[in-house]
């Protein structure tokens with residue numbers, strides 16, 4: 001006698017795109033059962049065992065995917081930089097904008113001036129747009145405070161937002177985003193300050209889930225990142241890295257040596273870097289928005305990443321300068337058109353592999369028994385439509401931890 005399935009809710013009438021191990025793996029006419037916020041059964045409806053369900057939802061076709069995961073954002077910041085966007089299009093150079101106090105330092109000033117509550121509210125409005133497109137997990141980085149108090153303020157604001165919205169919010173400490181103006185020419189001293197003061201506080205107060213840095217000529221060297229990673233590792237904090245965006249410094253290989261969750265951007269990644277990432281299981285997070293807006297021409301080496309089996313995630317990199325992106329689905333399209341990913345790879349990049357980039361592949365990112373019941377119903381015929389339609393908003397029903405998410409946040 002087969003055991004009777006007992007669940008809180010049952011979802012029928014749609015195809016399941018499971019994304020197990022990052023593959024489409026479509027189950028036609030599927031059934032999904034949820035108990036206590038987790039997936040209790042997933043498979044063809046024809047094989048569904050006898051069951052008790054408190055509620056049953058019948059969809060009229062369509063597909064169900066795992067909830068989308070945006071694994072790299074800078075969604076929290078003061079002000080915006082639309083004025084600089086306009087100035088550049090009117091012929092003002094980056095150098096002149098920077099000389100007039102523009103660029104990242106203008107965001108740092110606005111973020112320092114904002115209260116914790118103001119940061120929560122402005123980030124909430126931007127987050128609402130991401131969530132409307134089926135995002136159930138989002139990572140948000142600090143990195144616009146660039147002094148101890150302002151970085152702590154940002155991280156507390158991210159934690160506060162996390163407690164208020166129907167989505168999982170993961171916090172990352174990116175205090176090594178840029179050299180603070182007060183430390184101009186003394187990047188080593190800022191790294192020492194972070195290692196001695198900020199990171200111990202972050203670990204003690206559990207303000208962040210990981211530590212990130214920007215490894216580039218205009219930010220921090222591999223040696224400085226190494227110092228930061230040593231401290232993070234000693235404190236038990238996982239690491240990740242903005243690497244190889246504008247030049248090849250070997251940051252990705254360094255990150256791989258520290259078993260980083262991910263290395264992100266990667267336009268100038270070398271084959272040696274790819275091999276190191278493959279060996280350590282480090283996810284390659286590709287950010288097509290930050291390639292598109294500044295009209296970059298060097299593409300990340302997708303062929304090499306495929307060849308060595310490095311998992312590829314896609315994220316919005318939502319930030320006020322290089323990628324003011326508020327649509328993860330648009331990033332899926334850009335990953336296909338600009339970076340030549342297949343629709344299957346792109347979809348895996350915002351589900352299974354994005355979960356891995358956050359160290360959560362055991363609990364999130366695919367429709368499998370035992371995983372958190374975060375999923376989305378889309379009234380479309382084929383998963384490739386998620387990467388195909390350009391702009392607009394596809395209607396969808398988002399289920400977060402087993403319950404339908406209604407309204408805005």
Ligand SMILES: [Zn+2]
Nearest residue numbers: 072074242317
């Ligand atoms: Zn970034």
